[in-house]
Amino acid sequence: AGSFQEACVIQHAYNLNFPLHAVPASCGQCPAWSAFSVSSPAVVLETAEDRPEAVVVRLYEAHGSTVTAWLQTSLPVKEAMLCDLLERPAAQGRLPLEQRGLRLSFTPFCVLSVLLVVSH
Numbered sequence: 001a002g003s004f005q006e007a008c009v010i011q012h013a014y015n016l017n018f019p020l021h022a023v024p025a026s027c028g029q030c031p032a033w034s035a036f037s038v039s040s041p042a043v044v045l046e047t048a049e050d051r052p053e054a055v056v057v058r059l060y061e062a063h064g065s066t067v068t069a070w071l072q073t074s075l076p077v078k079e080a081m082l083c084d085l086l087e088r089p090a091a092q093g094r095l096p097l098e099q100r101g102l103r104l105s106f107t108p109f110c111v112l113s114v115l116l117v118v119s120h
Contacts, residue, residue, distance in 0.1 A: 061106035072101035
């Protein structure tokens with residue numbers, strides 16, 4: 001019922017096409033853990049690619065709206081910057097690391113790639 005945004009069509013499509021795979025754990029009370037979270041249902045984290053000393057995260061706005069979203073990660077990020085689709089850092093693309101995470105601004109159907117430099 002309602003619009004495709006209200007019906008969470010995109011989330012249901014991802015759940016159908018990329019189901020979670022259960023993996024047996026060695027302990028009965030393992031804590032929940034997530035490498036990334038995004039504060040807006042309009043923004044989809046499509047992929048995270050591991051590189052030496054960094055991770056590239058690609059996100060897109062899926063509802064046709066202008067939105068600000070927070071990307072949070074449990075990874076030890078030292079530096080964050082926007083990059084192009086070839087994963088080259090963008091001029092003036094440095095993003096401040098804030099307590100809530102990284103603040104990202106999206107226009108309708110915008111794709112953003114973020115290079116996260118991590119410490120080991």
